Amino acid sequence: MERPIGMFDSGFGGLTVARALIDLLPAEDLVYIGDTGRYPYGSKPLDDVRDYARELAWSLVDDYDAKAVVVACNTATAAGLDELRAELPVPVVDVIRPGARALVATTTTGRVGVIGTVGTVSSGAYIRAVAEMGVPVSLASAACPGFVEFVERGQTTGDEVMVLAERLLAPIVDADVDSLLLGCTHYPFLARTIGDVMGPNVTLVSSADETAFAVRDRLDESGLLRAVAGASSVPRGRHRFASSGDIEVFRDLGGRLLGPELDQTEPWPPAAP
Template structure:
């Protein structure tokens, strides 16, 4: 129960999942790796993304002592989730299944949409996960290249973003969806623009909160939940980046909040340290 929750994403998008997890599980330690040195994942071959995911997940277990892994990246989930679950002896939680369940629970018309990176959409991961729910819906999917890059630059509003959103979301508008899943953890940062384009009758669904609930459930099943009543205080949170750590800290703190007050380099150059150390 003393190890941290390990979480990784290609960059800043997974901070939406980190935020929800910190709020829901305040006693838990958390280590987050943003692979900004190799982002974006969405346009890369899935074999490459699978390799990145294995490297990051293994590092979280072996370098940081993670008791569970959260793949806070839809593209990495689509590329390598099954392999990670087969290779690692800790729980591995994804963002795709929780998002799919939330989407089908939200719709009233049965017309739903999913937007994501090219890699996520082309993998069919959401098509399979939505089908597994058994809920009869009509699904429209669309890739949204460019959205991740805007978020990674900290540009989440403005004419450029709006023009791109109007073009990319046209299939969703034409399909008349009433629920739209933001199938990339970066996309909630663009929710205002996406919501304006889609209109007030469309509910935007983010997998972040549902993933946090899934994390709590999996930890409870494994007897790994750290109880706030018996903890010495709130959990410690560490954030690492494979790219420019100053840029990650500055933009990440604006996106996540005060918990992200410093960033360390990944991969680590020191022996395993306890969360909060350094």
């Protein structure tokens, strides 16, 4: 299928999933919308986030002809995944279930943790997702307000980030977990700081790679994977990035976070034809 994979996030966090998808499926076209004009989602009412998610998802389908939609935002997944799956005419892949699967597969003690935005944690989405795995684990969770804002400013290390991390992660440290799921796609950019606070005996789990595998499997099941003639002639997919906020800021910071694929950014919503 020549149509692109569509994905959206409140800002830059979903670029971790985009990176994993580009590496796993290099022949696929990709359209990414970062809703930086309305971030952060985590502190907003879930009804508002649900409306944003519907607007972005339908834009990917209607404006960009996406063959699948990846909700690369934990808060948006928690707010409106079921509605999106019910109404969109294409497959919808989330980040919460793949992350939960990776978390329970990683633990050896059965004591696990998850951190996310206020909206994600208060929704109970990860509690339900982990329970669906049917694995007897003890789950500790904590909201981390402020983490997203640091990433969106490009500030991923330093004393300010460390002080905030030490305070917010204290309940997870006290829970003596052996595995911690970074339940927001922004958080892998803070992995060094989070890892320093949690210590060397805690494995940090990101949902990005697991989500990429889930996208591949779903496209394969639906007959939507792009056909590739041979390993020696794999074409490189086209990657488009759009932002509802400042275009130059998104291009500059997004390029530093993702890599050379993000060399230009378009405005979203797109101009009417």
